[in-house]
Every structure is written in structure tokens, then in C-alpha cells.
Amino acid sequence: MKRVLLFALVCLFSLQPQAQTRHKRSASAARPTALRSAPAASGASQSSLPIRRVILYSNGVAYIERRGVVHNHAEVALSFKQSQVDDVLKSMVVLDLGKGRIGAVSYNSSAPASARLAEIPFAIAAATEGNNGGLAGVLSQLQGARVTVVTASRTVTGSVLNVETRHSQVDSNTPPITTNRLVIASDNGALTAFDLAEVRSIQLVDEGSRRDLAEFAHAAASARRRDAKTIVVTSDGGGERELIVSYTIAAPIWKTTYRVLLDETGKPFFQGWAIVDNVSEEDWNGVDLSLVSGTPVSFIQPIQNPVYRYRPVVPLKEDLNLKPQTYEPGEGGSGAGSLMGTLKDPNGAVVVGANVTLTNATTNQSFEITTDSDGVYRAQNLPPGTYTLNASSPGFKNLTVTSLNVRPGLRSKFNANLEVGTVSEVVTVTASGENSVTIDGTDANDLSTTSRNYSTMALLMPGASGGGGGGRNRESLSNLVSRRESGVEESTTASEIGDLFQYHIDQPVTVPRDRSALIPILQTRMEGERISIYRSTEDSGSEGVAYAHRPMSGMLLKNTSPLTLEDGSLTVIDGDAYAGEALLERLKPAEERLISFAVDLGTLINVRDDDTEPQPVFQVRAINGVLQTHFYNLRRKVYTLINQTDRDRIVYVEHPRSEDNEWELTEGTPAPAEKTANHYRFRVTLPAHQKLEFPVSEKDEQWETYQLTNFTRDQLQFFIARKYIDDKTRAALETIIALKDKVAAASLRLQLIDKEAAEIAQDQARLRENIKALTSTAEAKQLIARYVSKANEQEPRLEQLEAERRTTIADRARFQGQLDLAIRSLSSDRILK
Structure with missing residues (x-):
């Protein structure tokens, strides 16, 4: 039936008598704010601005910059999702680099299609449902409208009186036949009936009727794509000039992942990759891409929806006498406000015990109340602001009301009717934007390399090619990258933006829409060495320890690049084989970090605790009526390290520090290589096939106090x-x-x-x-x-x-x-x- 309606609308718009042409007004003249409705009338040129620059932030925001050349009076139409419009309106910057002048930036109404259709003087349901649907349903709602009806034999102009529906049946063995007849009244008073099956075209003569049908068609089209939003940027000027439009929108956060290739001496060659996701509806073709780490403040503010201020309603006096009037307080009031109202069912009966929740749109603070025996809810002492009301009751649809304003010192009132239905159904009373839809791009977990052969994976890199078989003379990956023959060319410039850090990709980047990409950001040899790291399973920070007596294989990595390395996964290739994976936390330039990626099965470590006695008093103090004797408590832990391989080992032993840092190392204990917040980190050289004991002693100062007034x-x-x-x-x-x-x-x-x-x-x-x-x-x-x-x-x-x-x-x-x-x-x- 909807197809029949669409055909009817096409017929009504397409056939217009020539005699009425000189009386028409263009749609642009009738609606000057609809900038794209009649570009020919205004002489505007439709221009497109391709995306030239993209900056992705680690807090989930993308900065988009568009550039292009426009001519004369230009209109640039940009399409966005409904959920993106608030961010665009909040952040858009428009620059005309010529002698042009930026005009209005317009966008289509944020009111839902149902609310817009409700203002049109006929209903979709009447035009699409029932026995009198299609063209008959449209004409039946245009009583009084002047039309021109064209059939094969005649053309008649008049006003629509009615649409008759007739049912006829030849005999009982055939189905009944339904015919629709249009009755119009001519200017001379004649009444003429037309069988709609014989009508070739019907032309609306009245400007108002044509405009109503145009609104109907536009609203119906908008309802089919509720998440679409078009923003039109206009620029008035002459000649050719460059136009720039920039804005921010929500975007998936960019991620980093790293590769480390260790040569025979344990020196690391480092590769860094960034994972970016283009979930927009437009390709990124040769864009200037930057990646920014940090967390700049960003928020969503619903500014696309119309907002109305509260005005008091002052009723007219019935006797119209001039008497002193009293008025409600204005917006200059102070203190908290209140909101009350009555909830009723479709029959007008009050709804008792309904749950009402008021949520402040700014602070997200919620207030829960229940309707009383009269169906009334009352919320007192509400902080001023804009609220969203949610009402629910068994047997009724959930009701959501947005943009309720509570003014300081004022009492607001809002009554509502609940519709019969299930609680899973939601009725939205006031206009509000569509719910945000997050489209996830390629997830980093999908890029796992744990099940891949790294010799084969190298062939996937740009410029890499397969060798002639798997002979012993084949060079390892570490040798190839040491000669800079990997084929992966990073071209990244690092810079600091305030407290943020930026990776700028020097080469243009192309990422098709709904696609993700790995982009090289770093390839360099760094300082480091192959080590083993031991942390006892008794340590509170040893959740990841798999073997109680085995250390972890790892490396000591120093960031010798100018880039700050963001958090990310790290895959290690030792020689020409996969060695393991690790997680790398943020690493600044010149900073060192221990990284573990596998269990060291060639080193055995045992730990024992030696019992110690309290040490003698080493200090006696008398002051302020108190006599103190100071002494140390000692504790000693012995690490026994056994190297079961024929290669020397460098082992970092992480010894736990006390939470209050009251225990300190004794004079006989070697100084640690470094201290962390929770550990002493000792560097131990372990020769091949050797056993070594490494004791760690700590002391804790204690004292006993004697009051001199009680001294005996x-x-x-x-x-x-x-x-x-x-x-x-x-x-x-x-x-x-x-x-x-x-x-x-x-x-x-x-x-x-x-x-x-x-x-x-x-x-x-x-x-x-x-x-x-x-x-x-x-x-x-x-x-x-x-x-x-x-x-x-x-x-x-x-x-x-x-x-x-x-x-x-x-x-x-x-x-x-x-x-x-x-x-x-x-x-x-x-x-x-």
C-alpha cells in the first residue's frame, strides 16, 4: 500500500498545468532557510570538501579537517550521524581563505518525524491503511482543495467534495469488486464523478495543498533514515578560493602494538605500529594523519535539540475588569526548585504507585519518587537545571520526557498520560536526539600473532619477498633489519602539545571507510640486553608468576628514540623464531624498562628465610622525661641461583620492599641496581653452569621507652x-x-x-x-x-x-x-x- 501512496505522490508533483506556472512561488522563496531546496534560484554552487587531515586522540575523539576550492556563492553539504551532530555543532570552525564571507551553517530539524508529520493536515495511517488507502486515501483528506483531473476524454477543474467507495458483485461465485469514485464541484456548480481507475493524472491547483504534500513527502523520507543529519555551510564571495571546515567527533581510540627482534648478542631492533579505525561513512584518501596521546577534557552537550525557556501562563480574567495582577517569579529566583504533576491512564483515571525518576542532564544526579493515591508525584528541593523524566508502572509503556526545566525558586508542573502496553516499550514525549550508536572497528585482539609463523608474516610487509626455499643459508630477520632491508619505512615526527604527545605520520595515509589499518610509526635499533627476571611467588605483586623456582626471560629495553611509546602489546622474535609476548607500558625517551616474555627454563632459583635474633641496643636517649633504648630487628632472605645452561646469565632479582618502607637494607647487603615503589631490584651476574647464593638482609629500627617518673x-x-x-x-x-x-x-x-x-x-x-x-x-x-x-x-x-x-x-x-x-x-x- 505504501508503494501505491508513493506513486500517487509522484503523480501529484509531476503533472502541473502550464496555465498556473506564472503564479507559482519557488520553494526557496517560500522557505529561505532551506538552503539546498532550490540552488538554481539562488545561484549557489554545490561544492564538496574532501577530508585532508585527521587527528586521532586516545580519549576517543577525532579532529577532522576538510579543505577544498569553492567558487562564487557556495554551499557545502556535510552528512553526519545523528549522534555526531552535537560534537560537530560544538566544535566546528569554518574559514574562507579568500575574500568570501561565511554565511549561515544550517541543519535539518531535530524534531522526530512523528512530531513533524503530526503538524501536516492529514495522517499517514489514513493514506496507507484500510480499504480506502492509496490515492483514494490521500484525496479523501483533501476535501475543498482545488484540483485538475485529466482522463482520456476530458479535463475538469474543481474542488474535491468526496471520494465514494462502491462494492459490486456479479454473482455469488465471484469476489466483490470495489471501485473508488472522485466527486468534484466545478466553478459553474456542476458535480462530476470520476472513476479513479480511469484517471490519468490529478494536479493540485492550491499552493497550500502542494506545500502540505511536499512536507509530507519530506517528513516520510526523513523517517526512513532517522540517523542521517545534513549540515550545510554557505560562503558568499566571488571567484575561486579555498574553504576550510574543521570539527571534532567521537571516534575509536587508536592503539599501538610493537615488535622486538633480538640478534645473537641480544641487541633489540624495535618496530612500532599504530592501529587506526575508520568507522565513518567516508574514505580517508591521502589524509595527513596524526596520533595524539593524553586525555584532553572532552564532553557531550546536547545542543542540537531546540530548548525552550519557561514562561508563566497568566489566565485572562473572565470579567475583564482592571484589577491588580499577580505574577509568578521570574528566572532571577534563587535556591532549589520543585516539579510536580499527575500521571493518568488513557481513560483519565489516575495511576497510583507509578515509579518516577528525575535525572539532571548536567550532573546525572537522579531522584526517585512514587505517585500517591491521587496519582500525583512531587519532587522538592531540586537543583536548578534540565531534567529527564522516566515514568513506569506495570501494564503501561515506559514514558520518557526530556528537556524539563526546573528554575531556581520556582515550582514547575508537568502532567502526562501513560499508554497501555508492556514495560519494554518506551514512549518519548518530547523531541530528543537518537541514541548514540558506537560502531566498533577492527579490534586489536584480531591482530594477534601468536598463531602465525613469523618467517611467513615477514612476507606480508611492504617490499618483502619470499626466498628460494628454506635452506640453511637463509638470513635471519634480525640480520635483515640490521641492514635496513625490512621494506617497512616509518616516517613519524614526534612533538609535544602542552601535556599531550603527538605522532605525526609524514606520509599521506589512505584508509577506506569501515576499515582499519596498521601504520608503521617507528623502526629503529634500541639499546638493551637479554636478561632474566625473578620475582618470588610469595610476593604480593607476583600474580603473573607461573613457576615458583623459575625466572622469566626478558630484556632490559632503553627507549633511544625521540618518541614516547604508548601502552601496547609487544611481540618478541629472538633470532629467527617467535619468543613470546609482553605488555609495554608508556615509555618516554631515554627511559629504561624491564620486559618479560617467556619462562626461563635454564635457570633455577630457590629462596629461604634465615631466622635472626633481635640485635643489641645501639643507642640510648634521654629526653623530655623519657629514656629510650634503640635496637634493630633483622630479617634475612637467601636467593640460591643455579645456571643450567652453557651461557652466562644476567638475572634481576626483585626483592619486595615493606609497604611502610620501615625495613632498610643492612650495610653488608649489595646496593640494588634500582629501587621501585614496591621492590629492590638487584642485578646478579650468573656464570654458566654455576651456583651462587645471594643474601639480602634488612633491618627495622625498634625502641623501648621508660618513663623517668616510674624508673626504679x-x-x-x-x-x-x-x-x-x-x-x-x-x-x-x-x-x-x-x-x-x-x-x-x-x-x-x-x-x-x-x-x-x-x-x-x-x-x-x-x-x-x-x-x-x-x-x-x-x-x-x-x-x-x-x-x-x-x-x-x-x-x-x-x-x-x-x-x-x-x-x-x-x-x-x-x-x-x-x-x-x-x-x-x-x-x-x-x-x-
């Missing part, structure tokens, strides 16, 4: 016996201990005085209670007199105890002061032999 005579005797202190310190400590004893004696005397005074006070309290209890008899009077006499005898003793207490307190304070002074005055630092 037994501890003093211990220090004297061990000869930890000299005579001066000994005399000072003896004075401190003596003063401590005096302070202690005074404190004890105070305790005894207080105890005796408390006993007398308790006895006097008992006597007073007894006196109160006695009567006035003669015997009682005698007993009272005895109690009073005893109390009088105790009073002088209380006075004596109080005097002794005051004297003892003064003595203790004096002794304590002398003790504090003696402790503060003691300061010594003695190194023991």
Missing part, C-alpha cells in the same frame, strides 16, 4: 650492668630515684596523719553521741566528766597532727619540684659500640 632502682641496675649509660647519666638517675623516694615517703606520712586524724574525729563523734544519751543521775555525771576529759586530751593531738600535715605537704611539694627539675634537666644521647 632495679631498672637502673640493669642499665648499669649492660653499660647503657655513662657516669653522668648514672648520677642523674640516682638523684632522680632518691627524690622519688623522698616524695613517696612524704606521701606515705600524709596518709598516716590523715588516718590518725580521722580516727580521733570518729572517736569524738562517738563520745558526743554517748553524752547526749546519758541522764542527769550521779553515775551519769561521772561518766560524762570522763568523756569530756578524754576529748580534751585528744584536742592537742589533733592540733599536732594538723601542724605535721602542713609541714609534710610543704616537704613533698619541695621534693616534687626538685624531682621535676632533675627530670627536665636530664638529656643524653649515647651511641653504643
